[in-house]
Amino acid sequence: MQKSQQGCYNKVEETPPAAMEKLKSRIPESLTSQISHTSNPNTLAITCSSLLHFFNQLPRFHQMIEDLANKETSLFLKNKDSALELKIKGNNCFKNGDNANALHFYTQAAMEKLKSRIPESLTSQISHTSNPNTLPITCSSLLHFFNQLPLFRQMIEDLANKETSLFLKNKDSALELKIKGNNCFKNGDNANALHFYTQALRAAPRDVDDMGKNLVATLYVNRAAVLQKMGLLVESLQDCNRALAICRSYSKAWYRRGKANTSMGNYDDAVCDLKVSLCTEQSVSGKRQIEGELKLIAVQHNGKDFPPNVANYKDSVTNDQPQQIQLQCVSSETKGRGMVSLTDVPQATLLHSEEPYAAIVSKHCRETHCNFCFNELLADIVPCPSCSMALYCSQDCQIHARGLDLQHDTKSHEIGVELSSDLEKYVASVTEATVNDANIKQNAEHRHECGVNWPAALPAEVVLAGRVIVKSIEQHGKFGRSSTIVNLDLCHNYIQLNSEVKLELHISSIVLLKCLHNCYGSNVPLNGDTISQCVLLLSQINVNSMAIVRMRSSDTSGPRKSSGNLTTSTVEQVRVGQAIYLAGSMFNHSCQPNIHTYFLSRTLYIRTIDSVAARNPLELSYGPQVGQWSCNERQSSLEEQYAFVCCCTGCSQLNISDLVISSFRCSNLNCSGAVLDSHLVNHERRKVNPFHGSLPLQIGRLELDEVKRVASLLCESTGSENRIEPGFCLSCGAYRDVEASNAVVKKAELGVRRLEDSSQLSTNILSDALRSLDLLRSVLHPYNKKVAEVEDYLAQTFCSIGELQQARNHCQASIKILEKLYGHDHIVIGNELVKLASIQLPLGEPAFEKSRNLFKETPIELFIRTLELKDQ
């Protein structure tokens, strides 16, 4: 990303000389001249007094003095660690040209400082006694206090003032980048040429001229040339279309389009493109070149039929429509609202699909995924026309995100020459806007964020709240007429939040509304009522927003990924965005869900995993699932994030997965029973009704003979909690020293960590890791999740060095364990089988069938198809 010419954001990272330079640049010309040229010892008192008077009016000056002289906010005092750390992180990002993350850290540092200035009494009121009813009072008091702080005023100025934005377009830097791109192109360095042209497009203002042509159009045509050289013909064609949408009479764009169409075998279109190019070209040499190209097509294909036209190539669109299943929202005392179906629903039925009320790309995916549809960005990135921050995969997405108002009116860009009626029709068909969606204005979620710093500086969920508020006030037309700015009717967890979070929500809400107020004026009133609505909205986002995930294409030769608790089950998934779905928010959680969610573009899809009887709750997993984490971990996570104690079947009835997932192996080598530590035992004992109903069912599903025998024993004995004793095998009762076993696990983990941390893989490190796996196997139960994770990590490692047979063996070992933990037909097993298939394909082994049968028409199925295509 380009460093802005405007200098860097916020005094937090400003060194005193830099801040002084800024102050200097603000002094009026007349005063500067008076001081510089005419002042002398006799007039010094006058010039000094004038300068003092001027500085006293500048918030930046007050802030600088505050930063320099106030002991309380000194970064060198104790307890300022986090502000200082954040500042250092910001500086590092800034040095690397990563303005967006630099802003994020500087703002967090400034927020920390703000927090430290709030009087103790107010902090305590917010943290300990505030509730939804008293929120308007605490919000109003905090706003009143902040309004008096120069630090706060300066922060808002830095965040919301367009003039000082780091994301403004900048013609000079666009031209500089264009030259760099041209040089790379001349030297045959296509990858860098592509990079520089894209960066130039990010920086280029929409309506500036570069040697008589629109700069943006020129850059698109230049990039089209690179893309064509790289063999990316569809992308090249798209860039030509983008240039022509701006300037219809751009001869070079028609010429380049003609070349791309020729390469794709679209000769009819190529001839039309070149004819239009010929009519619009001014120079004689240019005309000759185009005529040469036309002749070439004619000679090459004289008398032959042109191959089929592939210009109308489109991505295969999945027309997934939910079946006509009637869903109903019902209420229960323990879970609040939830969803049921009025009829029986078969397995794998698509129940629901929904567009988000508001959505936002994850910060770490801003540069790699489309900021509207969240698909991965390809080579022909389309930047926002008004700021240098947002990136899109297509013009369509860009228009949806920014609205139509800033698009070039193609009709006003007349072609300027006489064309035959056929060619005129052709020009119109190429250059007319293709987006005809009535919802475009409503969806223009990025418009209010364009060209200011705060969307990059504030956390994603706060920016998402901003999108919800703007949509809400635009939808309900309540501009300036009401103090209700948002009311989504979703549940929230404000009361259960810890004191620190409550305070942070107050601060974030005031900062966000102040920034929106800057843009919308009195249409976003700033008072205790509106701020408290924002605080509640953020608490609603906390418990209702969904993470939009995408499959990561598993490149077997790619870098190794770090292992960890989630590795084996979510390795193919990347969290690309976060969204609020209003109806989707009505589905409650179960650790043994009967429905699952997936996303295509921004659309949420919900499908049944099992058949579900009429009026039974339809429940998805909010993250934790049986087989993924132990019961204890699931419950803590749900309590912490969603503020409820889960009583689903997985958490209230004994199941095999929870018994073995973190257990040790029996010290008797002939027994495959499980040994639990005291922590796990206590948890399992707390499960209600452990020995009735569900247990035999679980056993049947898991087909785990040895543990089945153990569990049957437990079933048979009445009141047999005593049989679950820490350190004793559940099957044969043999003793294992759990503490000593834990020490072995820790040692083995060190060996695996060395492998994870190594940038250069050596035989020693790999052998060490394999020995560590053996150690783990010697003390942990064969179906312990940790063993599966290490197997999976080793599979990735062997993939990365091309030892696919080893990779396949470890991957299969991992899947074998996961099948026991999750059950054979769980979606996680589908993910794992896809991964296995991606290893087996290059080995020439048959794959896929098993996974295909599991998950018809889900993204996994699409992914399998992609793998097959890649292989052909």
Ligand SMILES: C[S@@+](CC[C@H](N)C(=O)[O-])C[C@H]1O[C@@H](n2cnc3c(N)ncnc32)[C@H](O)[C@@H]1O
């Ligand atoms: C996305 S909302 C689901 C709809 C919510 N029940 C409502 O009434 O609006 C998430 C919240 O629902 C409640 N919830 C969801 N699943 C639950 C469960 N299994 N047991 C208890 N409460 C649950 C929790 O309060 C959680 O924070």
